[in-house]
Amino acid sequence: MRNETLLLTNVTLIDGTGRQPIKNATIEVVNGRFGTITEYRDTQFKNGKVKEIDLNGLVMLPGFIHTHAHTSFKFLRNEPFHGYHKEYLTACFEEGITTIRDEGMTTNATIDDVIAHSNRLDSVLFPRLITSGKVFTAPGGYGGQEPIGVGNVEEARLKVREVLEKGIHFIKTALEDGYDPSTFGLPKLNQEILETICKEAREMGAHVSAHVTNAKNLRILVSSGIHDAAHMIYDRLDDDLIRQMVEKNVRIVPTLTVLKMFQDKFGAPLLKQGLDNVRRFVQAGGEIGLGDDFVEEEKPWYRLGMPWEEIRLLGDAGLTPMQIIVAATSVGAKICNLSHEIGTIQTAKKADLFVIEGDPLANIDNLRKVKFVMKEGNIRFC
Incomplete structure (x- = not known):
């Protein structure tokens, strides 16, 4: 051709x-x-x-753009999986997804492992992969088995440059207190370090995506200069923070499927607030991407291929089919920093x-x- x-x-x-x-x-x-x-x-x-x-x-x-998935170096059925989940990639491609943004590895593999496996992927057989490698976090903080723990500004600056120079496409950071009593009180990056991560990435032409689950931490991340929030927060996204995000072009990948799964499996009443947050964010002019935080197949929430549960939930949040398509295409390209090439x-x-x-x-x-x-x-x- x-x-x-x-x-x-x-x-x-x-x-x-x-x-x-x-x-x-x-x-x-x-x-x-x-x-x-x-x-x-x-x-x-x-x-x-x-x-x-x-x-x-x-x-x-x-071609649709999936902006939050975990496609490699993760745990499948509680066992470490090294390399790319090719069955998942193929299923996505067959259903119209031509680009996937990988939101970070969770095993103890190295950045070099990610680069080597990425270079061996057949670009004709699989979707385009945009990867963040490992999560930047505080030493001992949230971010998988062996995240990149940075304890000061200089260390953050050097590590950001190191991974981007190796060929990682964007930076993933996290500001997470913990999910349950066993993880409450996790160490977190301070704002000075977060600002350094965002500044260094921006100077190298890269975006910063942030794992975040509550409004207090999201506010810190937005003021630090992130480009997108990798999840919709679980508590209320207030109107003032929405205004700031719209003004700064900070986008969100809602991953409403996560909230639905937590609600169904554990009775956590998260989905109603998540739907309301998405509805008000979009109504105020905020831009969202399509992504469901896929790790492994887990029905009825997660399947190989197109994230149909996420699409359905975006409809429940009030988005029209055209708004969902735009989220999965042109906004997805903005989130991936590739709107000049795709979307x-x-x-x-x-x-x-x-x-x-x-x-x-x-x-x-x-x-x-x-x-x-x-x-x-x-x-x-x-």
């Missing part, structure tokens, strides 16, 4: 920007990127060798897309009816 021009014709285009669909669109793909996009069949394309695929009124969307079907961006049967704006379940997936011009899963 990379050496010829591909014309995808007679398709209804939902481009990821939130604009109304374009019917009977023609999309040109050249060398793995989108070329000319028109609302009709244009025979005057400049490139020579052309292959045309008539999509007969099917619907095209940008929308626009000229010069990488040709990531999937084609479905049926209108997802009328019924979001039509996203399940995948006909084929394309990543960087390569068609997969026809």
Whole structure:
């Protein structure tokens, strides 16, 4: 496909920007990127060798972006798993997810292990992986088996630069007091160190994502300069903090599936507040991504592939199908710091897309009816 021009014709285009669909669109793909996009069949394309695929009124969307999953170096069935969870990656790809942001390893593997395994992943067979490696935390703090514990500003500065220079894509930090009596009172990073982590990452062109579960800690993280909160908090997200986050373009990946699971399994009454927080955040102009904090398959909450429970819960929070699609595409690209390359079907961006049967704006379940997936011009899963 990379050496010829591909014309995808007679398709209804939902481009990821939130604009109304374009019917009977023609999309040109050249060398793995989108070329000319028109609302009709244009025979005057400049490139020579052309292959045309008539999509007969099917619907095209940008490849979805899953912005909170754990795909490697984690615990599966309480046993350490080294390498990438390829069964999960394949299932995601088959269902239209072309990019996954990995929110950190939890085993005692090294950053070098992550880089080595990432470099060996076949870019044609699997979604694009954006990884944070290990979590930055206080010594002895929250963040998996062997997180990166930093005790002072200089150590934080050096460690951020070290992991980014090795090829890690973004920084993950945490401000967590603990979940239960056995973990209450965990050591936490102070604001000066958090500000240093965010400043160093920003200077190197990288984003900072933060694990956080309560408003008090989220307020500290927002003022320190994070780019996104990796979860919706469990208590009330007050209007003043929402305003600050909107003004600073701090986004949230709600992971409402976690709240639903905790409620179902342990009776923790978290979901109602989480849904309300998401609703008010989005109504105020806040941007959210699609992600469910996948670690392993655990039905009915977690499955291999598209995070359908998360999509359903976003609908329960009041989001329209178009808002969910935008969260999974253009906002996901912003969260991944890749909006210049992916997230929308626009000229010069990488040709990531999937084609479905049926209108997802009328019924979001039509996203399940995948006909084929394309990543960087390569068609997969026809």
